[in-house]
Amino acid sequence: MTNGDPPSPLRRGLRTDRLEALSDGVFAIAITLLVLAIAVPTKAGNHLLRSVAHLWPSYLAYAVSFSTIGASWLGHNVITEYLDRADAVFVRLNLLLLLLIAFLPFPTRLFADYIGENQPERVAATIYGVSLLLASTLLWVLWRYAVRAGLVRPDLADEEVQLLTQRLTPGLGGYVILIVVGLFVPIVAVVGYLAIALYYVIPFRRFGRIHLFRPRRRNQRPS
Amino acid sequence: MTNGDPPSPLRRGLRTDRLEALSDGVFAIAITLLVLAIAVPTKAGNHLLRSVAHLWPSYLAYAVSFSTIGASWLGHNVITEYLDRADAVFVRLNLLLLLLIAFLPFPTRLFADYIGENQPERVAATIYGVSLLLASTLLWVLWRYAVRAGLVRPDLADEEVQLLTQRLTPGLGGYVILIVVGLFVPIVAVVGYLAIALYYVIPFRRFGRIHLFRPRRRNQRPS
Amino acid sequence: MTNGDPPSPLRRGLRTDRLEALSDGVFAIAITLLVLAIAVPTKAGNHLLRSVAHLWPSYLAYAVSFSTIGASWLGHNVITEYLDRADAVFVRLNLLLLLLIAFLPFPTRLFADYIGENQPERVAATIYGVSLLLASTLLWVLWRYAVRAGLVRPDLADEEVQLLTQRLTPGLGGYVILIVVGLFVPIVAVVGYLAIALYYVIPFRRFGRIHLFRPRRRNQRPS
Amino acid sequence: MTNGDPPSPLRRGLRTDRLEALSDGVFAIAITLLVLAIAVPTKAGNHLLRSVAHLWPSYLAYAVSFSTIGASWLGHNVITEYLDRADAVFVRLNLLLLLLIAFLPFPTRLFADYIGENQPERVAATIYGVSLLLASTLLWVLWRYAVRAGLVRPDLADEEVQLLTQRLTPGLGGYVILIVVGLFVPIVAVVGYLAIALYYVIPFRRFGRIHLFRPRRRNQRPS
Numbered sequence: 001m002t003n004g005d006p007p008s009p010l011r012r013g014l015r016t017d018r019l020e021a022l023s024d025g026v027f028a029i030a031i032t033l034l035v036l037a038i039a040v041p042t043k044a045g046n047h048l049l050r051s052v053a054h055l056w057p058s059y060l061a062y063a064v065s066f067s068t069i070g071a072s073w074l075g076h077n078v079i080t081e082y083l084d085r086a087d088a089v090f091v092r093l094n095l096l097l098l099l100l101i102a103f104l105p106f107p108t109r110l111f112a113d114y115i116g117e118n119q120p121e122r123v124a125a126t127i128y129g130v131s132l133l134l135a136s137t138l139l140w141v142l143w144r145y146a147v148r149a150g151l152v153r154p155d156l157a158d159e160e161v162q163l164l165t166q167r168l169t170p171g172l173g174g175y176v177i178l179i180v181v182g183l184f185v186p187i188v189a190v191v192g193y194l195a196i197a198l199y200y201v202i203p204f205r206r207f208g209r210i211h212l213f214r215p216r217r218r219n220q221r222p223s
Numbered sequence: 224m225t226n227g228d229p230p231s232p233l234r235r236g237l238r239t240d241r242l243e244a245l246s247d248g249v250f251a252i253a254i255t256l257l258v259l260a261i262a263v264p265t266k267a268g269n270h271l272l273r274s275v276a277h278l279w280p281s282y283l284a285y286a287v288s289f290s291t292i293g294a295s296w297l298g299h300n301v302i303t304e305y306l307d308r309a310d311a312v313f314v315r316l317n318l319l320l321l322l323l324i325a326f327l328p329f330p331t332r333l334f335a336d337y338i339g340e341n342q343p344e345r346v347a348a349t350i351y352g353v354s355l356l357l358a359s360t361l362l363w364v365l366w367r368y369a370v371r372a373g374l375v376r377p378d379l380a381d382e383e384v385q386l387l388t389q390r391l392t393p394g395l396g397g398y399v400i401l402i403v404v405g406l407f408v409p410i411v412a413v414v415g416y417l418a419i420a421l422y423y424v425i426p427f428r429r430f431g432r433i434h435l436f437r438p439r440r441r442n443q444r445p446s
Numbered sequence: 447m448t449n450g451d452p453p454s455p456l457r458r459g460l461r462t463d464r465l466e467a468l469s470d471g472v473f474a475i476a477i478t479l480l481v482l483a484i485a486v487p488t489k490a491g492n493h494l495l496r497s498v499a500h501l502w503p504s505y506l507a508y509a510v511s512f513s514t515i516g517a518s519w520l521g522h523n524v525i526t527e528y529l530d531r532a533d534a535v536f537v538r539l540n541l542l543l544l545l546l547i548a549f550l551p552f553p554t555r556l557f558a559d560y561i562g563e564n565q566p567e568r569v570a571a572t573i574y575g576v577s578l579l580l581a582s583t584l585l586w587v588l589w590r591y592a593v594r595a596g597l598v599r600p601d602l603a604d605e606e607v608q609l610l611t612q613r614l615t616p617g618l619g620g621y622v623i624l625i626v627v628g629l630f631v632p633i634v635a636v637v638g639y640l641a642i643a644l645y646y647v648i649p650f651r652r653f654g655r656i657h658l659f660r661p662r663r664r665n666q667r668p669s
Numbered sequence: 670m671t672n673g674d675p676p677s678p679l680r681r682g683l684r685t686d687r688l689e690a691l692s693d694g695v696f697a698i699a700i701t702l703l704v705l706a707i708a709v710p711t712k713a714g715n716h717l718l719r720s721v722a723h724l725w726p727s728y729l730a731y732a733v734s735f736s737t738i739g740a741s742w743l744g745h746n747v748i749t750e751y752l753d754r755a756d757a758v759f760v761r762l763n764l765l766l767l768l769l770i771a772f773l774p775f776p777t778r779l780f781a782d783y784i785g786e787n788q789p790e791r792v793a794a795t796i797y798g799v800s801l802l803l804a805s806t807l808l809w810v811l812w813r814y815a816v817r818a819g820l821v822r823p824d825l826a827d828e829e830v831q832l833l834t835q836r837l838t839p840g841l842g843g844y845v846i847l848i849v850v851g852l853f854v855p856i857v858a859v860v861g862y863l864a865i866a867l868y869y870v871i872p873f874r875r876f877g878r879i880h881l882f883r884p885r886r887r888n889q890r891p892s
Contacts, residue, residue, distance in 0.1 A: 018243060018300055024687060025251025028694025029475075032702065032771045033255065040778045048789035052779070052796065062772070070764045077687055092424055095293045102255045103285070109263045110275070120271035127275065241470060241523055248474025252698075256478065315647055318516045325478045326508070332486045333498070343494035350498065464693060464746055471697025479701065541739045548701045549731070555709045556721070566717035573721065 016086050019094060023080075026098045027073045030105060034065050037109040057115040061128075064190060065108040067197030068132055069101060075139050075200065078164060083146060084153045093142050100135040107131040111190065125186035126179060132193055133175035140168045171196050239309050242317060246303075249321045250296045253328060257288050260332040280338040284351075287413060288331040290420030291355055292324060297424060298362050301387060306369060307376045316365050323358040330354040334413065348409035349402060355416055356398035363391045394419050462532050465540060469526075472544045473519045476551060480511050483555040503561040507574075510636060511554040513643035514578055515547060520647060521585050524610060529592060530599045539588050546581040553577040557636065571632035572625060578639055579621035586614045617642050685755050688763060692749075695767045696742045699774060703734050706778040726784040730797075733859060734777040736866035737801055738770060744808050744869065747833060752815060753822045762811050769804040776800040780859065794855035795848060801862055802844035809837045840865050 038058040041051035076097070086094075107128040114120040146152055147161055174196045182189030261281040264274035299320075309317075330351040337343040369375055370384055397419045405412030484504040487497035522543075532540075553574040560566040592598055593607055620642045628635030707727040710720035745766075755763075776797040783789040815821055816830055843865045851858030 018247060018303075020687060021244065021247040021690065022251050022296060024690040024694055025247055026255050028691050029252055029255040029698055030258075031767070032695050032698040033258070035699075035702070035771055035774050036259075036705075038775045040775070040782055042782075044783075044789060045786065046788045048783060048792040052792070063768075066768050066771070070768075073691060074760065074764075080687075091297065095297075095424070098254070099286075099289050099293075102258055102289070105258050106261045106263070113263055113265075114267075114271060117268065119269040120267060123271040123275070241466060241526075244467065244470040245474050245519060248470055249478050252475055252478040253481075256481070259482075314520065318520075318647070321477070322509075322512050322516075325481055325512070328481050329484045329486070336486055336488075337490075337494060340491065342492045343490060346494045346498070464689060464749075467690065467693040468697050468742060471693055472701050475698055475701040476704075479704070482705075537743065541743075544700070545732075545735050545739075548704055548735070551704050552707045552709070559709055559711075560713075560717060563714065565715045566713060569717045569721070 016080060016083060019086055019091060020080055023076060023094065023098060024073075026102055027069060027076070030102050031066055031069045031073075033105045034062050034069075034108055037105060037112050038062060058112040060190060060194070061108045061112040061115075064194045064197065065104050067194060068135070068200075069104060071197045071200035072097075072101060072135060072139055075143075075168065079139075079143050079146060082152045082156055082160075082164075084151055087149060087151060089149065090142070090146060090151060093138065093145055097135065097138040097142055100131070100138055104131060104135065115186065115190075121186045122183055125182040125189050129175060129179040129182055129189060129193065132196075133172065133179065136168075136171055136175060140172060143168055167200075171200055174199075239303060239306060242309055242314060243303055246299060246317065246321060247296075249325055250292060250299070253325050254289055254292045254296075256328045257285050257292075257331055260328060260335050261285060281335040283413060283417070284331045284335040284338075287417045287420065288327055290417060290424065291358070292327060294420045294423035295320075295324060295358060295362055298366075298391065302362075302366050302369060305375045305379055305383075305387075307374055310372060310374060312372065313365070313368060313374060316361065316368055320358065320361040320365055323354070323361055327354060327358065338409065338413075344409045345406055348405040348412050352398060352402035352405055352412060352416065355419075356395065356402065359391075359394055359398060363395060366391055390423075394423055397422075462526060462529060465532055465537060466526055469522060469540065469544060470519075472548055473515060473522070476548050477512055477515045477519075479551045480508050480515075480554055483551060483558050484508060504558040506636060506640070507554045507558040507561075510640045510643065511550050513640060513647065514581070515550060517643045517646035518543075518547060518581060518585055521589075521614065525585075525589050525592060528598045528602055528606075528610070530597055533595060533597060535595065536588070536592060536597060539584065539591055543581065543584040543588055546577070546584055550577060550581065561632065561636075567632045568629055571628040571635050575621060575625035575628055575635060575639065578642075579618065579625065582614075582617055582621060586618060589614055613646075617646055620645075685749060685752060688755055688760060689749055692745060692763065692767060693742075695771055696738060696745070699771050700735055700738045700742075702774045703731050703738075703777055706774060706781050707731060727781040729859060729863070730777045730781040730784075733863045733866065734773055736863060737804070737869075738773060740866045740869035741766075741770060741804060741808055744812075744837065748808075748812050748815060751821045751825055751829075751833075753820055756818060756820060758818065759811070759815060759820060762807065762814055766804065766807040766811055769800070769807055773800060773804065784855065784859075790855045791852055794851040794858050798844060798848040798851055798858060798862065801865075802841065802848065805837075805840055805844060809841060812837055836869075840869055843868075 038055060041048065041055070044051035083090075107124070111121075111124045111128045114124040143164065147165070152161065174192070178189045178192040178196070181192065261278060264271065264278070267274035306313075330347070334344075334347045334351045337347040366387065370388070375384065397415070401412045401415040401419070404415065484501060487494065487501070490497035529536075553570070557567075557570045557574045560570040589610065593611070598607065620638070624635045624638040624642070627638065707724060710717065710724070713720035752759075776793070780790075780793045780797045783793040812833065816834070821830065843861070847858045847861040847865070850861065
């Protein structure tokens with residue numbers, strides 16, 4: 001909708017620009033609210049350094065959730081980039097994805113607060129993993145729906161569609177495995193969640209090499 | 224304002240793009256702040272799973288408020304989509320709508336905290352319902368004003384205007400009925416609020432079928 | 447920068463679109479954070495209705511700060527609307543304005559917490575008033591600077607510039623008077639702050655009548 | 670991507686507009702969340718004025734962090750302004766920068782809470798300084814990467830690139846020196862952090878004089 005041609009009066013669907021604006025807002029706020037999960041130690045006195053060091057689960061949870069939301073945003077970005085138009089189902093699925101993204105600060109705080117306590121940390125890690133799995137699943141559903149409903153750009157090659165689908169799929173299996181692992185060794189599961197998020201971030205680089213690094217003619221006027 | 228044609232120097236009114244930017248910001252923040260209403264249980268120890276399960280009123284309130292704000296955003300989206308231009312009264316009504324949307328996290332927390340206590344939960348559910356009713360009413364007022372003041376796009380068919388008006392109206396009656404119901408069975412009222420929000424979300428799909436699914440010529444260049 | 451013409455390579459100044467994006471973000475967040483100042487009563491039991499009613503200073507403070515930030519946003523909107531370009535001083539003044547806007551939730555909470563206590567409410571009302579005065583003054587400075595530095599659109603009539611300047615000026619005097627009044631009758635001062643904010647909102651309507659209601663040719667293509 | 674020409678189908682990389690939207694969102698939210706670090710005094714009674722005055726470390730920390738995030742936003746703004754396109758590494762580095770920016774409210778609260786206590790204030794000031802150093806370093810890395818990877822606009826003169834590089838470099842040394850100073854006199858270090866932030870803000874003005882103040886032909890149509 002930001003192109004030079006006026007929007008066709010016939011095409012009065014929900015504009016993707018406001019969809020993106022709300023989505024970017026929720027992603028940005030959820031990712032920034034995570035810092036509130038790191039509780040400033042009170043009355044630490046001369047032991048402040050030790051108190052701050054003891055907060056490592058909070059930093060780990062911050063890194064995991066930040067990476068996951070960041071990776072989801074990257075994925076969301078690629079999806080809307082390939083989107084030709086949105087329809088009403090897509091908009092609703094997108095709201096559901098945002099509901100899950102906006103929820104993530106809660107299991108993040110839960111995990112940060114209860115790691116180190118034997119029984120509760122398993123519960124917290126499992127709730128955390130299920131939340132991450134749900135958010136990632138919905139991102140995958142959003143993409144699948146966009147492809148099936150024919151919302152993606154017509155000039156997009158099938159192999160590109162398949163490539164993105166393949167990238168989004170294995171992470172889901174990873175979460176399922178790690179949730180089971182987390183029942184026994186919670187900390188390993190959480191480090192695994194971080195690894196998945198970084199994996200999500202990195203493939204987009206390789207994925208990007210195909211398109212992003214394509215040399216652009218320098219004699220074009222800058223856009 | 225993102226089209227190819229420069230803004231007419233004669234038309235220096237408040238641009239709808241910043242109106243939408245502020246609105247999207249407030250919607251996104253209010254919807255994301257809701258998660259702060261879910262209090263992480265402290266010192267739950269080995270009963271963490273039970274403690275987390277006991278938070279179900281918080282999750283319900285999160286779902287209700289998220290759906291309601293999401294539905295309001297969808298409605299706001301359709302309104303601004305159909306908007307030809309904004310005038311000063313519209314901008315003020317919009318600010319009033321945002322005031323009510325931004326207020327919703329308060330009754331949400333109130334309900335989440337007091338459900339289960341016999342007398343207070345009626346008070347909390349009523350305050351919650353009145354807040355939702357006010358926000359929805361203002362969305363309806365915003366649309367009615369836009370139509371009456373001739374702010375909607377001239378190429379918009381009367382039946383489309385009436386269709387949106389009809390969609391926005393019955394929800395208001397629903398809230399009034401549920402507020403009365405909530406005086407006796409609060410939990411039923413709140414589930415009803417969720418149903419209204421989902422009803423608001425779903426009709427836009429059917430509504431959308433008319434316009435959103437209209438096949439777009441594939442030989443157009445992608446926008 | 448959202449027009450059809452490419453940005454001139456010679457004109458590489460800070461784009462006003464990101465200036466507006468950051469500003470809209472801060473306005474939206476500050477206005478939405480205000481709701482956190484309304485503390486949910488704890489253990490109110492059967493007295494919940496009374497407890498919620500006793501929170502009226504919080505609602506008043508919410509209304510005052512929301513209106514003031516809303517009015518500042520409207521003013522900021524008109525200023526950037528009339529802006530031809532930004533320079534580095536303008537950007538810094540804008541950051542200073544945002545610093546004051548983002549600070550407002552603090553005096554808002556201070557007032558909401560201390561009204562009703564004889565001595566402290568005078569202190570809280572004064573701090574509140576000074577904060578509002580500073581924010582409004584900076585908005586006025588921003589506009590004056592834009593005019594003096596020749597940043598406003600060249601096609602803007604002098605009378606329009608003067609009209610906006612006149613609108614922004616009397617509010618400052620109002621704040622000074624009310625701050626003094628607040629030393630004796632704090633609640634009157636705060637109601638006065640609300641009146642000023644509404645006054646700021648309303649004149650823009652009258653101001654707007656000149657431009658906003660100017661009939662737009664209907665045979666133009668919708669933008 | 671907001672120009673009049675349609676995006677080339679060949680160039681499907683991550684659009685810089687959503688990169689900027691997420692970044693502006695995170696900057697705006699982090700900068701606005703800082704106010705939550707200023708704790709409203711409870712039960713101050715008739716000593717409210719003194720209590721509020723005693724919060725001066727909070728105000729100082731608010732000013733330092735606000736200025737630093739504001740300066741980072743200005744720098745980020747200049748970088749993306751000079752950006753011809755983004756690649757996947759740039760996007761990831763940008764996410765890392767946002768992670769550090771979003772983290773700043775934590776050391777800000779830490780410093781505000783512990784200044785005045787002999788031993789802890791050194792710890793808090795050091796953690797604060799290291800956080801600021803990391804954020805600033807990443808901004809510098811982001812710029813260096815953009816230059817090395819050839820992402821900057823081809824029409825950008827080498828001297829302009831060098832000028833910005835030079836501006837971004839000395840601040841890093843300043844932080845290192847001040848972190849060491851802070852081990853002995855924490856308050857001096859923090860005032861120094863404020864000075865660096867203001868220095869970052871001010872040079873962009875001088876830097877800007879070259880481009881921002883370049884007179885624009887008045888007979889151009891307003892953009």
